[in-house]
Amino acid sequence: MDAWDPSYGSSFEGGAEGGDGPASPSSAQVDTDVEVPAAEWAPIDASPAVRCPDVVFLVDGVRRNDAGLWTAEEDGTSYAGLAASYAAGVVRCDLARGAAELVGARVGRGLFTASPSAEDVQAGSVRYEVHRIHGTGEASKLPAAVQAPLTALEIDISSAAREMGASLAADDLLVVDGPLRNRRQLPRTIGYVKTQQKQYLPASLTTVVTSLRPGQRTPVFHLGTVWGGWSWYLRLPGASGAPWSGIVRVECSPDLAPEQAIELADVSVATLPRFASSAYKDPRAPQNLVPIAGLERRLRGMLGDSRVLHRALTLATARSR
């Protein structure tokens, strides 16, 4: 059995038979000889010398489509629009003090459309700013457009939170939910990938991944893709026993030296397992980390009630007609 709730899909996107791991092999160039030669690959235990940092920041964002709209242009044509709310927040887990607090959260709302005439929409007490997108603006493309401002918001907020806590702890760690992508310039930051879609490793090394025990990681390897970088797999505790359950891929900026990447890998093995969630509390356990789940709940709360917003948007658009 895969541990995840079926409605979330699977923790890996596999073939029909399942349990085989990520199905689609990646075309990316993979350098597996970074830490140890590929022939000597074996699971690596947490290094006893590496201590879990006292302060861990976790960043995540949530988004919600509040309403789909259609614009009425003067020439009689119509463009699709999407009113979306998104929020990003940072949790500062002070493990020494035993306090997890929300150190920054910001909510943004936008009206995503290709319409040249669209204006900001004031719906009740909130304002949806227009984000004009290029191209034809088909309705199906609009949700993807929300990701850009959300990522920007996440970067903003995590640097701000980092600055606030910089004086307090020098060896902090920033965990970003999802691949790093363009967030790689943040220092001491790892990207945390819950869902395995691509099989980066050759088949011979995949067995090393599936043979990981909880709290172990694979050696660091290098991905040669556009958003690539240093990466490694890690198995979290609380997995169900399926070969790929509890496996996450962690990555860090390619701008780092291999030694720094290996150090971060060791830190991640010491840190991440204690944040793993348990199956009865979280449908995406153990990959969905406890602070992230808490943060997402808080952020969703900050997005506001969807029914209220939907009604306000309906009223606002009806009035402007």
Added chain:
Amino acid sequence: MSGVSDDSSPVGRVLGTADATPLQFWTAVTPGSYLQLDDVVVTKRDLPDREPVTIAGVVTQVRARHEGAQFDSDVFAIADGTLPALVQEAAEITTTRVDPELYVPPAPGAIVHRATGEARDAALHFDRMERRIPMGTGRDGVPVFLNADFLDGTRGAHVSISGISGVATKTSFATFLLYSVFRSGALGADGTNARALIFNVKGEDLLFLDHPNTKLDESTRAAYKLLELPATPFSDVRVYAPPRAGDSSGAPDVSSRLTGVDTFYWTLEEFASLRLLPYVFADADDERQQYTMVVHSVTAHLHRHSVPAEGGISIDGKRLGSYGDLVDHIVEQLTDDETRSTWAGSAVNMGTVNAFARRLIGSKRDLARLIRGDLAQRRPHQIKTADSAQVTVVDLHNLPDRAQRFVVGVTLKTEFEEKEKAGTGRPLLFVVLDELNKYAPREGTSPIKEVLLDIAERGRSLGVILIGAQQTASEVERRIVTNSAIRVVGRLDPAEAARPEYGFLPPAMRQRALLARPGTMFVNQPDIPVPLCVEFPFPAWATRKSESGPPPSETMKSIVQGADPFAVVGSRAGSSDDDIPF
């Protein structure tokens, strides 16, 4: 009602996730602030085209919870520092006052202030009380008051105090209330002239009301000062005790207090002429009992035919010198076929007479020391508050149950009849009676219960105020409890607290009453919709021998006064000016 006072600080906002109603609403407490039970808060509601409405209330429940936690075990993750969560406190406010009287709910989001000074007085209706009697401090350390109108009979009277014996400090609160009435000056001349009749039923705790308490410390003194009361013992106290059993001189039966104690008893002549026989029987008015008929005819016969004879009485030409003699004589006459009909009437069968005789003989042991024919008649021996000191303490703790009932019944009857005769409500007479459930039980009738019911129902206009205490209000005659304007609750028994008699307590307060500390009472008065939690100071008078200071100088005299044949009936021990200049 004045507005929110300037120095009050915002403590939170009315929350909108629970219904806010005009009579009850929830407040989210600002992080860094706190609200505790009984805190007084005030908020405002702006209305179009009208002046704003001020809504004041007291905190009746507070809660804190983790927001952002879904499961109980999340608390460990939160304490561990892995799950972000927010601790949010909220307080339930029960409205005490809406001014002007427009019952609109407070708006969610409205700022809630802690009420101090005038705003607090207004919230608790103290500003509308013309005469207020301090009865202790609230949880916030500021005095709380009792509306004198509901104590002295102007708009209501009587106090009912309930609570577990020992920890509820019922008697202490009753005496403190009396002290406050006498000393606060709130009642003016009525307060100074008022009398109190206290029945001491347990231990000798109330025998030292006029002795200073040696354990009085600075903080207690400060508490009295805060209430604007002097921290002194009662000034004018007279203690009555029954005669020692088997002692022909009639010395008072007390062990710890040696000075200033007078003996009380009734002479046989008084027993006959005042028709006291029914008070010997617990159920003499019960219609189901056949023998009560005999009681009344014997009483009448005694009244008609007894002749005073040197302390005792003479009846049918026979001199009777003690209660035992009287009982023996009555039983003899009743069992004799020839005389039975003159004593008990003609239609009485032997079984009924025997029932009467059996009970009468049973009373001999208990009452012999109280109904005397061998002591000087002129000697002061009656309990009469009008001639006594400001506070009259009647010690009953050494007496058996039947004798206690007799003393309470006869004393109250006499006092009440005096008041009826005088026809005026002044001076006020406060009667403090513990274990009211024994004297006025919910079931059955008795002469004593009749007297107490009379006091409860008509005492208000005659100036007789009953301060009754009992462990369980549910066992006391309902009409007495319902006639009490002021209801006080100390620590309660859990099963007792669930009874409808305590319906005036909101659920949270009912729970708190289960763990109320000694010295904490919940006082419900008619013009405040929520009972107030009151902490009254430690008594400034001694409550037992070990903490008693030197006795007041006036009482020293009465060491010799105990059996003084020259004493004038009703002379007051306290005032040296009135002494006969021998």
